[in-house]
Amino acid sequence: MLKKRLVPKLLIKHRLLGCTVRPVLVTTRTFADSIEVGDPVSQAKIYEAQMADELIVLNIDGTPIGGDAMMLDLIARLASETFMPLAVGGGVRAVGDFDTLLASGADKVTVNQAAVADPSLIDEAARRYGAQVVVVSIDYRVVDDRPEVFVDHAAQSTGRGPIEWAREAVARGAGEILLTNADRDGTGQGLDIELARELTDAVAVPVILSGGCGLAAHFGEGFIDGGAEAVAAGTFFSFRDQNPIQTRSHIMNAGVPVRMET
Amino acid sequence: MSAARAHVGLIDYEAGNVRSIENALDHLGAQVSRVRDAAELEGKTHLLLPGVGAFGHCADKLRATGLVPHLERWAIADERPLLGICVGMQLLADRGEELGDHAGLGFVGGTVRKLASAPPTVRVPHVGWNDVEFAASFGDFAAGERADFYFDHSFAYHDPVHGEVLGTAEHGEKFAAIVRRGKLIAAQFHPEKSQRAGLRFLKAFLGIAPC
Amino acid sequence: MKRCNPCGLPETHETIAFDAVGTCNICRNVEYKQSAIDWGQRRNDLGALIEEHRGKYDYDCIVPFSGGKDSTWTLYYLVKEFGIKPLVVRFDHGFMRPNLEDNVKRVCRELGTDIMTFTPNWHVVQRLMLQSFLEKGDFCWHCHTGIFSYPMWVALEKQVPLIVWGEPSSEYTAYFSYEQEEEVDEKRFNRFVNLGISADDMFVRLGGDVDPRDLKCFSYPPLKALRDLNYRSVCLGSYIPWDVKKQSATIMEELGWQGDEVENVPPQYNYEKIECYMQGVRDYIKYIKRGYTRPSHLAAIDIRHGRITPEEGRRMVAEYEGKRPPSLDLFLNFIGMTEEEFMTVALSHQVSPYEHDPAKTLPGRKTHDFDQWMREGAMDRAVTDQMMDRWRARNRSAGA
Numbered sequence: 001m002l003k004k005r006l007v008p009k010l011l012i013k014h015r016l017l018g019c020t021v022r023p024v025l026v027t028t029r030t031f032a033d034s035i036e037v038g039d040p041v042s043q044a045k046i047y048e049a050q051m052a053d054e055l056i057v058l059n060i061d062g063t064p065i066g067g068d069a070m071m072l073d074l075i076a077r078l079a080s081e082t083f084m085p086l087a088v089g090g091g092v093r094a095v096g097d098f099d100t101l102l103a104s105g106a107d108k109v110t111v112n113q114a115a116v117a118d119p120s121l122i123d124e125a126a127r128r129y130g131a132q133v134v135v136v137s138i139d140y141r142v143v144d145d146r147p148e149v150f151v152d153h154a155a156q157s158t159g160r161g162p163i164e165w166a167r168e169a170v171a172r173g174a175g176e177i178l179l180t181n182a183d184r185d186g187t188g189q190g191l192d193i194e195l196a197r198e199l200t201d202a203v204a205v206p207v208i209l210s211g212g213c214g215l216a217a218h219f220g221e222g223f224i225d226g227g228a229e230a231v232a233a234g235t236f237f238s239f240r241d242q243n244p245i246q247t248r249s250h251i252m253n254a255g256v257p258v259r260m261e262t
Numbered sequence: 263m264s265a266a267r268a269h270v271g272l273i274d275y276e277a278g279n280v281r282s283i284e285n286a287l288d289h290l291g292a293q294v295s296r297v298r299d300a301a302e303l304e305g306k307t308h309l310l311l312p313g314v315g316a317f318g319h320c321a322d323k324l325r326a327t328g329l330v331p332h333l334e335r336w337a338i339a340d341e342r343p344l345l346g347i348c349v350g351m352q353l354l355a356d357r358g359e360e361l362g363d364h365a366g367l368g369f370v371g372g373t374v375r376k377l378a379s380a381p382p383t384v385r386v387p388h389v390g391w392n393d394v395e396f397a398a399s400f401g402d403f404a405a406g407e408r409a410d411f412y413f414d415h416s417f418a419y420h421d422p423v424h425g426e427v428l429g430t431a432e433h434g435e436k437f438a439a440i441v442r443r444g445k446l447i448a449a450q451f452h453p454e455k456s457q458r459a460g461l462r463f464l465k466a467f468l469g470i471a472p473c
Numbered sequence: 474m475k476r477c478n479p480c481g482l483p484e485t486h487e488t489i490a491f492d493a494v495g496t497c498n499i500c501r502n503v504e505y506k507q508s509a510i511d512w513g514q515r516r517n518d519l520g521a522l523i524e525e526h527r528g529k530y531d532y533d534c535i536v537p538f539s540g541g542k543d544s545t546w547t548l549y550y551l552v553k554e555f556g557i558k559p560l561v562v563r564f565d566h567g568f569m570r571p572n573l574e575d576n577v578k579r580v581c582r583e584l585g586t587d588i589m590t591f592t593p594n595w596h597v598v599q600r601l602m603l604q605s606f607l608e609k610g611d612f613c614w615h616c617h618t619g620i621f622s623y624p625m626w627v628a629l630e631k632q633v634p635l636i637v638w639g640e641p642s643s644e645y646t647a648y649f650s651y652e653q654e655e656e657v658d659e660k661r662f663n664r665f666v667n668l669g670i671s672a673d674d675m676f677v678r679l680g681g682d683v684d685p686r687d688l689k690c691f692s693y694p695p696l697k698a699l700r701d702l703n704y705r706s707v708c709l710g711s712y713i714p715w716d717v718k719k720q721s722a723t724i725m726e727e728l729g730w731q732g733d734e735v736e737n738v739p740p741q742y743n744y745e746k747i748e749c750y751m752q753g754v755r756d757y758i759k760y761i762k763r764g765y766t767r768p769s770h771l772a773a774i775d776i777r778h779g780r781i782t783p784e785e786g787r788r789m790v791a792e793y794e795g796k797r798p799p800s801l802d803l804f805l806n807f808i809g810m811t812e813e814e815f816m817t818v819a820l821s822h823q824v825s826p827y828e829h830d831p832a833k834t835l836p837g838r839k840t841h842d843f844d845q846w847m848r849e850g851a852m853d854r855a856v857t858d859q860m861m862d863r864w865r866a867r868n869r870s871a872g873a
């Protein structure tokens with residue numbers, strides 16, 4: 001039976017530290033304020049040791065990823081030093097970027113803004129690489145009680161609803177939807193279960209939920225009440241004495257199937 | 263055969279993420295080199311056929327390398343160890359139904375067809391960790407043993423008419439997770455992404471005697 | 474708080490899970506150890522492992538050593554049972570007690586071994602203690618990481634592939650189980666030893682404001698180098714069944730190893746955690762976070778090994794647990810904090826559902842050597858201010 005997935009989300013910025021510019025792991029709050037929390041390769045290895053199921057790695061520097069040598073080098077190192085499934089994105093602009101990222105070591109590619117701007121990108125990527133490689137990432141905020149899809153690091157509204165956009169993305173070939181509530185991001189108040197349920201009822205592909213995990217119980221809610229196949233967390237593990245192994249016990253105790261170590 | 267004496271030829275036909283596989287094989291102590299043409303098959307004890315992408319696209323790319331007759335001789339006539347992973351497994355079928363009807367290499371036979379989705383519980387693509395039940399022993403996996411491996415696919419392998427089902431998984435329906443024909447092994451999941459179980463699986467493959 | 478029926482550990486204990494009858498996974502793990510393992514075979518495996526390495530290198534193995542009961546037992550066992558030539562490697566966290574230092578000398582003179590001790594830069598240690606206390610509610614990061622990394626660097630330097638540690642973690646937590654092989658490697662280091670922060674991560678968290686060379690002794694060596702050495706890093710407790718009471722009695726009798734009075738711990742446990750004079754603070758922080766600490770831990774072990782009843786355990790815990798240790802005054806000076814600030818930080822790390830009530834805390838007793846503990850090396854308050862400001866800003870930002 002297919003297990004549910006616990007997915008640490010690694011947000012990457014390029015920073016000057018000591019005397020070199022290097023990729024650094026950060027966490028964010030409502031998609032603003034980034035705080036530096038560690039070295040991405042080190043954290044990936046730690047998450048691997050702590051039995052995380054896969055990793056999402058997102059470049060949030062705003063640079064196009066295809067030409068970002070530092071980011072591509074990071075992906076290559078992650079693929080060389082861990083045995084974890086990697087979904088990579090942030091600044092994916094064209095189908096050619098899929099090729100570049102897969103060749104660097106990614107297993108799946110997430111695309112956000114570029115897909116909203118030109119949805120045929122999804123069709124083409126799915127045709128060439130298969131739906132299972134294409135993750136459409138949707139960030140949203142709630143404006144006057146209505147959820148709206150935002151782009152450009154959740155700074156700009158598209159006016160579209162996330163459910164309607166997700167349906168189109170899936171119809172065009174997206175294999176997974178990554179849904180992130182930008183208002184809840186890093187706040188620890190819990191996932192947006194209501195919208196999650198609406199989405200998981202609306203599409204037949206796996207949904208990865210993100211934005212707001214603050215208690216281990218929130219993960220269980222995402223799976224059981226929200227219908228998600230995976231829950232992604234960026235901030236949750238970074239500031240407390242929390243690790244995926246402790247969270248896994250909680251989830252298991254709530255009756256959610258998780259993978260065993262064999 | 264110990265993993266440390268294996269020299270794996272990794273078929274590089276621009277349709278697979280080879281870095282992780284290289285990492286995994288290296289971790290197990292095997293030597294690994296990329297193979298782009300027939301000359302580079304020389305000196306290899308084991309071959310590995312990866313694959314990411316649509317069936318037809320990958321089939322075309324593989325045929326374009328000119329390696330197919332050599333792979334057939336290696337795996338079928340000479341009965342030397344070959345491991346196919348993900349689409350690399352699917353290509354060994356007679357045909358695949360992804361984006362039209364495409365001919366496979368037919369080494370293990372059978373059909374690759376789309377998994378049926380049945381939301382909310384059965385969603386396609388089949389993504390994540392699912393258990394595989396071993397029909398027979400393989401390396402240190404015992405017959406009847408179950409282990410979780412990482413899957414990411416929408417199409418699944420059925421009826422390996424020239425071989426046998428070595429491992430079964432279930433997602434809505436049962437399908438062949440591992441097939442075998444002699445020393446030709448193929449897995450739908452990604453052993454290089456499946457942590458300890460995946461390494462055990464690769465080690466079992468490397469343990470197959472070269473000749 | 475929900476508790477394990479036999480051993481009494483609460484739900485706030487790391488990795489604990491309760492089965493259908495209310496028994497915890499650690500109790501079950503220890504049951505497995507006592508009933509399902511062929512210890513005869515394991516002992517043979519150990520013998521084979523040692524013979525594989527005997528005489529081929531400058532030392533037959535490295536024994537990472539503190540001088541506490543577990544490492545002393547490990548050294549004693551290996552020398553007495555196998556007559557090996559070990560290199561004893563000590564990582565000095567900065568807080569060794571006088572009796573402990575005497576024990577080390579006494580034991581190593583008795584058994585006849587070379588000893589190496591490394592003490593990291595105190596200024597660096599102070600900042601690491603403060604940073605890890607702020608971020609993880611655990612100031613011992615430098616010690617956890619140093620103890621498990623430094624001997625690996627020595628193994629590489631001296632080209633000694635076999636490293637033998639003491640107790641397996643499966644005796645106390647469920648990060649590993651007795652059913653698995655618990656190799657003491659980087660995976661284990663990352664799984665729980667380093668609190669989820671490597672030296673590379675610590676460099677980032679300190680804002681790059683430290684010489685990376687200062688963090689080397691806290692970082693795990695590259696896997697490739699260790700594999701080239703064909704390293705084997707194992708727990709003695711994977712090959713012989715661990716029993717701290719029996720083992721402590723033996724080293725006392727055979728080596729003259731001496732126990733000591735320990736802050737806020739019943740006197741009959743004079744073998745436990747005698748090596749560090751910050752032990753009382755560590756225990757106190759754990760109590761504030763999780764609502765239980767060392768007396769509960771000791772009671773649980775004794776209950777599992779049938780030495781006391783759960784009722785006796787409960788009484789002992791009620792009498793000794795949760796007191797304010799006198800060593801806290803030294804700690805506050807070492808990291809430059811006031812007690813109010815200390816409490817604010819500790820309380821921010823509470824593990825639900827426990828809610829700590831500081832008003833209920835009673836003062837604990839001083840140990841006999843309290844006045845001998847080194848008090849010098851106070852933190853520069855400006856550094857503390859800077860680090861705490863950054864932590865507060867992050868906490869606001871993270872909605873914590």
